[in-house]
Amino acid sequence: MIVDVIVATYNGEKYIKEQLTSILNQSYKDIQVLVRDDGSTDNTKKIILELQKTDSRLKFIEDELCPNGVGENFKRLFKKCTSEFVFIADQDDVWDVNKIEVLLTFAKKHFSEDLPCIAYAPGQVVDQNLKSSQNRLTNDSIKIRSLEDMILMNGGIQGCAMVVNRILYETALRNEFFWYMHDQVLSLYAVCFGKIFFYDKPLFKYRQHQSNVLGFNSNTFISRIKKYFSFNRNSFLVNQYSDELFKNFWLCEKSALSYGCKKIFTSYFSSVQNKSKFFFFVINYNVCIRKRISTSVIKMLLTKYIIEQKN
Incomplete structure (x- = not known):
């Protein structure tokens, strides 16, 4: 079974090669990695195109659409997806080699075929050099159980942690409204029409640096x-x-x-x-x-x- 992995990029030259390499080196090999850039002014696009030459599973999506933010970038990527399962990736993390294999097995075990579903796993919070001094995780339990949990959240399940099924992304795409943050939209559809599942072991390194769009909130x-x-x-x-x-x-x-x-x-x-x-x-x-x-x-x-x- 081919699984889609979607990566939305913007001025990510510093970390994008390391992240894409970690995805292409997954133990689960049957993947298609779709990457779309949102108007970078650095060398992000050049790095992706060079890496694309080395692995046919990597597809760089080019179109004439104007840059419109990370949520809309991911929406445009979802419109290119055809797989039953789609993994979402940030441009600056590093995935554990078995992330897709483990989370896909977990999703297949728990998802219902007729319900929009999300499965997600925590990431280990690290600095820009992938070092962790406190062994912090992005989550230690399920974050959203019902619609009420989302009202004051101002967000959703962390996109870079999740895998979604086809019925979820197709349901979310059936109406055309603005996606500010893709993960919030997907979480809302899943909690209202389907289910959300949490795998309790970390499967990626969640890198914190000065250029994060939204960083890890560790406030007590x-x-x-x-x-x-x-x-x-x-x-x-x-x-x-x-x-x-x-x-x-x-x-x-x-x-x-x-x-x-x-x-x-x-x-x-x-x-x-x-x-x-x-x-x-x-x-x-x-x-x-x-x-x-x-x-x-x-x-x-x-x-x-x-x-x-x-x-």
Whole structure:
């Protein structure tokens, strides 16, 4: 079975060769690696084209579309996919040699053929030189179990950690709206229409460096609470991209949603303009941040806006 691996790049010349090499050297050999660049101004494209000459499984996707951010870049890659399973890769990580083999076996065991599914594994957090001093993992347990877990997350399952099935990516592509972050879109579709599974052993090195689009957030509970006490006059609970995603998703998919998901979305939309109403929404549906309702309540009390205000 051929498995697709998709890699969205942008100014990644420093690490892209090492990452692509780690993917091409996987113990599972039946792969097609699709790479698309989003307008790099460095040598990223040149490095990819040189590597493509050495391995026919690597395909560089070129088109006339304008650069439009990482989420849209991955969406365009998904439109090129044909495999039953698709792995997502960041441009700067390094995969363990058995990542595809292990996570694919896990996915085949747990996925339902008729449900959109995600399986993901944690990464070992390392510095730019792939060194780890504290043996930290990106996750130690499943991050999203229900729609309520996503309301205040401002994100989703880490894309570079996941494998998805065909029914998930085809379902997510059936409506044309803007993808700010691909992993958030995929997580929303999986949690509303399918299932998410967690493999509890690390399968890649998650590199942290100054150019990360979104880095690893290792803040402790106490440090996050201290941050909320800064009383930033523009502080918010839900960023504008998450709110826009919820609106677009609702407009496109409301007729297909379960009764429970419909109730959550209608309650969310009816309460976001009033902090008191939103407080009761959070309590009533047990909307947590990092599995803690207390964190949600404290952050809600200390932030000024529910939805991020546009400048």
